[in-house]
Amino acid sequence: MYATDFAYHAPASLREVVALLQQGDPNGGEVKVLAGGQSLIPLLKLRMAAPAALVDLRNVAELRGISEEGDGVVIGAATTYFQTIDSPVVQRRCPLLVQAISQVGDPQVRARGTVGGSLAHADPAGDLPAVAVALDAELRAVGPNGQRTIAAKDFFVDLLTTSLDPAEVLTAVKFAATDRPHTGTSYQKHRHPASGYAVVGVAAVVMLNDDGTVQAARIGVTGAGAHAARASGVEQAIAGKTLDDATLTSAVASVTDGMELMSDTYASSEYRAHLARVLTKRALLDAAARAR
Amino acid sequence: MAATSMIGAAVKRREDPRFITGHGQYTDDIKLPGMVHMAILRSPYAHARIKSIDTSKAKAMAGVRAVYTGKDLEGKVGNMPPVFIIPDANFKTPAYPVIAIDTVRYTGDQVAVVVADSPAIARDALDQIDVDYEPLPVVVNEEEAVKPGAPQLHSDVPDNVLFHWKIAGGDPDAAFQNAEVVIKERFIQQRLIPNAMEPRSAVARWDPGTGELTIWHTTQNPHITRFVFSLLNGIPENKIRVISRDVGGGFGSKIDTYPSDVVAIFATRDLGLPVKWVEDRRENFVGTIHGRAQTQEAELAATRDGKITGVRVKSYANMGAYTSTGPAAGVPTWLFGLVVPGAYTIPNAQIEVIGAMTNTTPTSAYRGAGRPEASYLIERMVDRLAGELGMDPVELRRKNLIPADAFPYTSATGLVYDSGNYQAALDKALAMVGYDSFRQEQRQQRQQGKYVGIGFSTYMECCGLAPSRLMDDIGFQAGQWEVGTVRLLATGKAIVLTGTSPHGQGEETTFAQIVSDKLGLPIEDIEVVHGDTGAISMGWGTYGSRGNAVGGSAVYLATEKVLEKSKKLAAHLLEAAPEDIVAENGKFFVAGSPGKSFSIQDIALQANLAWNLPDGMAPGLEENSFFDPLNFVFPFGTHICVAEVDAETGETKILRYIAVDDCGVVINPTIVDGQIHGGIAQGIGQALYEHAIYDENGNLITGSMMDYVVPNARQIPFMELDRTVTPAPQTPHGAKGIGEAGTIASTQAVVNAVVDALAPLGIKNLDMPLTPERVWHAIQQARGGSNGH
Numbered sequence A: 001m002y003a004t005d006f007a008y009h010a011p012a013s014l015r016e017v018v019a020l021l022q023q024g025d026p027n028g029g030e031v032k033v034l035a036g037g038q039s040l041i042p043l044l045k046l047r048m049a050a051p052a053a054l055v056d057l058r059n060v061a062e063l064r065g066i067s068e069e070g071d072g073v074v075i076g077a078a079t080t081y082f083q084t085i086d087s088p089v090v091q092r093r094c095p096l097l098v099q100a101i102s103q104v105g106d107p108q109v110r111a112r113g114t115v116g117g118s119l120a121h122a123d124p125a126g127d128l129p130a131v132a133v134a135l136d137a138e139l140r141a142v143g144p145n146g147q148r149t150i151a152a153k154d155f156f157v158d159l160l161t162t163s164l165d166p167a168e169v170l171t172a173v174k175f176a177a178t179d180r181p182h183t184g185t186s187y188q189k190h191r192h193p194a195s196g197y198a199v200v201g202v203a204a205v206v207m208l209n210d211d212g213t214v215q216a217a218r219i220g221v222t223g224a225g226a227h228a229a230r231a232s233g234v235e236q237a238i239a240g241k242t243l244d245d246a247t248l249t250s251a252v253a254s255v256t257d258g259m260e261l262m263s264d265t266y267a268s269s270e271y272r273a274h275l276a277r278v279l280t281k282r283a284l285l286d287a288a289a290r291a292r
Numbered sequence B: 001m002a003a004t005s006m007i008g009a010a011v012k013r014r015e016d017p018r019f020i021t022g023h024g025q026y027t028d029d030i031k032l033p034g035m036v037h038m039a040i041l042r043s044p045y046a047h048a049r050i051k052s053i054d055t056s057k058a059k060a061m062a063g064v065r066a067v068y069t070g071k072d073l074e075g076k077v078g079n080m081p082p083v084f085i086i087p088d089a090n091f092k093t094p095a096y097p098v099i100a101i102d103t104v105r106y107t108g109d110q111v112a113v114v115v116a117d118s119p120a121i122a123r124d125a126l127d128q129i130d131v132d133y134e135p136l137p138v139v140v141n142e143e144e145a146v147k148p149g150a151p152q153l154h155s156d157v158p159d160n161v162l163f164h165w166k167i168a169g170g171d172p173d174a175a176f177q178n179a180e181v182v183i184k185e186r187f188i189q190q191r192l193i194p195n196a197m198e199p200r201s202a203v204a205r206w207d208p209g210t211g212e213l214t215i216w217h218t219t220q221n222p223h224i225t226r227f228v229f230s231l232l233n234g235i236p237e238n239k240i241r242v243i244s245r246d247v248g249g250g251f252g253s254k255i256d257t258y259p260s261d262v263v264a265i266f267a268t269r270d271l272g273l274p275v276k277w278v279e280d281r282r283e284n285f286v287g288t289i290h291g292r293a294q295t296q297e298a299e300l301a302a303t304r305d306g307k308i309t310g311v312r313v314k315s316y317a318n319m320g321a322y323t324s325t326g327p328a329a330g331v332p333t334w335l336f337g338l339v340v341p342g343a344y345t346i347p348n349a350q351i352e353v354i355g356a357m358t359n360t361t362p363t364s365a366y367r368g369a370g371r372p373e374a375s376y377l378i379e380r381m382v383d384r385l386a387g388e389l390g391m392d393p394v395e396l397r398r399k400n401l402i403p404a405d406a407f408p409y410t411s412a413t414g415l416v417y418d419s420g421n422y423q424a425a426l427d428k429a430l431a432m433v434g435y436d437s438f439r440q441e442q443r444q445q446r447q448q449g450k451y452v453g454i455g456f457s458t459y460m461e462c463c464g465l466a467p468s469r470l471m472d473d474i475g476f477q478a479g480q481w482e483v484g485t486v487r488l489l490a491t492g493k494a495i496v497l498t499g500t501s502p503h504g505q506g507e508e509t510t511f512a513q514i515v516s517d518k519l520g521l522p523i524e525d526i527e528v529v530h531g532d533t534g535a536i537s538m539g540w541g542t543y544g545s546r547g548n549a550v551g552g553s554a555v556y557l558a559t560e561k562v563l564e565k566s567k568k569l570a571a572h573l574l575e576a577a578p579e580d581i582v583a584e585n586g587k588f589f590v591a592g593s594p595g596k597s598f599s600i601q602d603i604a605l606q607a608n609l610a611w612n613l614p615d616g617m618a619p620g621l622e623e624n625s626f627f628d629p630l631n632f633v634f635p636f637g638t639h640i641c642v643a644e645v646d647a648e649t650g651e652t653k654i655l656r657y658i659a660v661d662d663c664g665v666v667i668n669p670t671i672v673d674g675q676i677h678g679g680i681a682q683g684i685g686q687a688l689y690e691h692a693i694y695d696e697n698g699n700l701i702t703g704s705m706m707d708y709v710v711p712n713a714r715q716i717p718f719m720e721l722d723r724t725v726t727p728a729p730q731t732p733h734g735a736k737g738i739g740e741a742g743t744i745a746s747t748q749a750v751v752n753a754v755v756d757a758l759a760p761l762g763i764k765n766l767d768m769p770l771t772p773e774r775v776w777h778a779i780q781q782a783r784g785g786s787n788g789h
């Protein structure tokens, strides 16, 4: 469990981080950002990643912190899971983040892992990507060409692949707040018994009308396909309806439509699709209950 | 005898403070001046011919001291020998070189070894070794391996059959011919990976001046490995010192002597430098033995009214690519077959086992080693029979359990069960679970659409591996006695030497309790020394739940001798006859006159000074005792699991877990409970989670902690424990063994509970582990394919 040799930088400013990424490695090797290291360091030790240099974000204060911004909460990319769920602002305005992050890995992972690292890594079984999709997150990145914002639904491209440029660094993420009337959220996860990751995880935001019918819903699914995705078909199928068993059963049938379902020794694609349906149903019911 | 007995006292484990404050001394903590580091290149192929190996680039790297291939070691070190050679079973002994020479036979097989100045350089150098492989056809499954036309692993093992073993007792054929009911079932004992917390490691130091080898080493039996090293490395046994002070778990996987250790010894002699090797977790998954891995065809014969008349088993045991230098072939044969009839009066039994060689990691002993496979089989079969007869599984058990007045009881396989009261344990467990009202509640829950079930395991097991004279009959190339030494120093402190080699079991505490109890010495004044062949004359190791039953007994007997001598000396000092001396609470006095006494510390001082000893008494206060009992010990008990299945997802939740175990006299209840907790956790692991899966190319696809489920606290339920105490008649302290019972008892309790939960759907058997997907599929199938939501 020894990584290959790499150069190590720990600059104090975002500007330097971007400069180091832009410069790259003189020999054409990879230069990678290191945040909490909870995904990257295992890859290094297994020699599944062998970057020429690491740029550690640990000294970059401007990438940490939580603030309110209009109808959302902005979380610095290098803010840890624990800092996030300990924040009263997050607890009040985005309880879905708290519910999901509490189910990530174990306390050590939550102490070191970061919001930005989790999203940038785009693990197909990661929990946070589902939440980012359901909370309509805006991901803010800085690169050689300046700053840009990417919508969560466009951010996750494939297995471990995002629309970030290799020289770009994620700086902050804005999550839509859900502390509004008749709005409830829920995260339902089937935990892999070994890794703790989501075999399937479903994040749901449900907004109800006064009569209890669904005004609108946003559903993010992780674990089933190669990357986290919105289940728009289900969202449309329940809009305007009461969440009774028949409605739900027929609505969730389409939850994995368009997904390239994953399969492994623990869960076949057939079982993943089944779990996605069951968990979507449970997430919607739980979110609706909380909305009342 | 001390007034306040230490036997049965819940003394806190004395070894724990050093472990939990980071002061344990594990092999990886050993750092010697000039030490160099070894890394192993392991085969990425499950079966391939090695066409060529080019080590020149690795050898040229700065900091690399040596690179060894199989050819380099050929003729210089011996092949790994089997230590369990099953008699009358056409047992084969294919060559097992320490480094593969021209063929690799499993992914993880050793191909080359690098020694370098740092572990990182050694690791880098592995990437610079070019090996040209020619892949060969692969077979991983035990039943496939012995079929005609299967890929052959060793030219001298036709059809990959390592052995074909059979035992029978009574008249099994007649029993099945005359049976009113016959149940057949096929069980798959999936392959498991022991996963001790501390991976294997070794630090080997050759002293060219004295010609002595010292090796710090993760082993459960330092004296046995000393013998193997002597044999393979050609160093006289009395010039080798094996030290294994703190070992972080083994579960059987550190009984074996491994090729890695033999190479480390070769390297330290070759280079004249101390050599360290530490296995990483990935290596541990492929390079350390696996356990279980059997496919069993089981049959039970019975009368209509539920009397079991016979059991027949044909099992295919997956031995992996080589016979490991450990219990290996002994596990699926003797350790399995003898206990197949379990706790029941089954007069006729036949057990046949075919040992198959496959392109997988060698298998050997994993906690329970053979007995979990047997007790799973019989306990599942009893439940199947109950289902078939429409009888309550408890009632069926009562009908067949060996009665309490039948001990010593001779089983159909020839074992003589020492003592037991199976009904008492069952009654206690039933009361704890509230079985009287359970079925009623279950019916109500079923009406509400809940799938709740109860599973029983009225297990027995056979452990405390001892009668040395029996080892010859079963083919174990070892003795199984133990020796204990108790030495009192002039200052009244005691040193206890034991060949038992604890690696988590807590004998530093329990053995001190045995001595303290007898001599009245404070436990803090007793030092238990283990795991060092330089200090301890002999020991056959810690496995088979023999630590206390055999090693503890030897210590007990040595303490008794110290007490006898102390009494004699006290008598001399008190000018009385030895038979008039009373020893109580560490004081020696003449019966009826406690006012004038000598303490054990006074006696120790006088014995060591030897100024005033009775004529003929040797100086010092040190005694040795050997113990080699005439029989095994037979713990038993009842485990009950209550589980609920989420029919929508197939997930199992254990609602209650009850265990009533009987391991004879208990020295330390906290430690016994701890052994049971850990054993049950591993048993639940097998039932619900653990599975070493190979793909058809022989790649271990669950070869990491991300894929292989070692259950953690989140997955293990609260356990309600109680016990009964039926003393062992053959050990001096009356204790049996408890190291493996939890594992042997628990797996089938869980599976029986799940099958019971799903009984309304007509489900009769499920393969382990009961993963949610498997259970969900079974439910789907039982419901006729509707997708259930």
Ligand SMILES: Cc1cc2nc3c(=O)[nH]c(=O)nc-3n(C[C@H](O)[C@H](O)[C@H](O)COP(=O)(O)OP(=O)(O)OC[C@H]3O[C@@H](n4cnc5c(N)ncnc54)[C@H](O)[C@@H]3O)c2cc1C
Binding pocket: A032, A033, A034, A035, A036, A037, A038, A039, A040, A041, A042, A077, A078, A103, A104, A105, A106, A109, A112, A113, A114, A115, A116, A117, A118, A119, A120, A121, A123, A125, A126, A127, A128, A164, A168, A169, A170, A171, A195, A196, A197, A198
């Ligand atoms: C034992 C264990 C269990 C786990 N269980 C779970 C689980 O249940 N659910 C779950 O979701 N996750 C789980 N994880 C993964 C964990 O959530 C990781 O922390 C997370 O995926 C990565 O965050 P990090 O800050 O550690 O990133 P790092 O590991 O440091 O980096 C990950 C990747 O993201 C890139 N990166 C990091 N920050 C940025 C940035 N600001 N801009 C651009 N690129 C960046 C890095 O270059 C790297 O490629 C587990 C991890 C472990 C070790």
